[in-house]
Amino acid sequence: MWPLTGYAVRGHIFCSPHRGRYVEHLTTSPGTGRRSRFRLSAPMAPGLSGSGCSVMFVSVRQLIPQDLASIAPGPELARVLAEVELSRLSGFDCVEVLKAQYRQANHERARVLAAMVEVGMRSGCDDLSRRAPDEFSADEIRAALMLTRRAADGQLWLAHDLLTRLPAVHTAMDAGELDEPHARVLSEWTTGLSDDQARAVCTRLLPRVRKLIHRATDRAAQEARDGSANQEIGPHRPPPTTGHHRTAARPHRQ
Incomplete structure (x- = not known):
């Protein structure tokens, strides 16, 4: 069982053997020209390792751009964030995307x-x-x-x-x-x-x-x-009748 590298096209992962424990593949966004990295962690049988084979149900983790924190807010950052799928991010990367989204x-x-x-x-x-x-x-x-x-x-x-x-x-x-x-x-x-x-x-x-x-x-x-804790709790007292708490007396009916 070999690790594999590849790229995604319409839901398929096109892959080839790779020596490393984890592999990353790069895709280029047509709109921004930015390259997105993905990590493929599912193994592939040697018999299916031919170049261009289509492998379904491969777990794909999306990696955020390394310079995400330095991208100024505006159209470019908006395009980068639009390509992020939160469900495919690690916890750390989710925090970085949250900060970028807030900016x-x-x-x-x-x-x-x-x-x-x-x-x-x-x-x-x-x-x-x-x-x-x-x-x-x-x-x-x-x-x-x-x-x-x-x-x-x-x-x-x-x-x-x-x-x-x-x-x-x-x-x-x-x-x-x-x-x-x-x-x-x-x-x-x-x-x-x-x-x-x-x-x-x-x-x-x-x-x-x-x-x-x-x-x-x-x-x-x-x-x-602290003020609430220091207040003395005593018997109920009527409100004061001076200052802004003064209430006007009702006129007597004739």
Whole structure:
């Protein structure tokens, strides 16, 4: 029983004998020109080892490109990921594909946000003129994406803030380095700053923003847990009648 190497054509594995314990075969994608490697682990009887024989039911493991982590998000990475069959990957390779897919998703989300801003700034359907967004700018987005008014407003103004006030944050998303939740945190945390101050802060924080945000949220969660544990449990008391808890007395009926 020999290991074998070969290539797949319409569900058949065309194979030939190989000396190694495992064998890899290379196929070239017509769309990208990239070569995909597969590992064939099923043995083949010597009598069937002729060149060009068709062997069915051979277990095939797909190997990801060695430079997957360095492929920039965009059309090329999208084509590479489209050719990946997750069920044929090892656990390690699945993690690498997950990271690459997430980078691509961040890139695509940045383009969606940019498209939202363009829709919100258009003054008509047939011209290229732009105007500053107003309270009705999200209506076209809401109709196109079937969002609630609140969701459309929130996403439009986040997108507009990233592209106009915090362009470095949007650029990081477009490069696949930052996702929308982290970008939203940077937008909210810098609301009270001037544009120049906000840009300076984001430029400094972007290289380590994920670690800082996770550390801050973990600390807040721990403080909340500690506060709950330290609360004294006593008998039920009525709510205070001062401050914003004050309730208005009902008028007496005549």
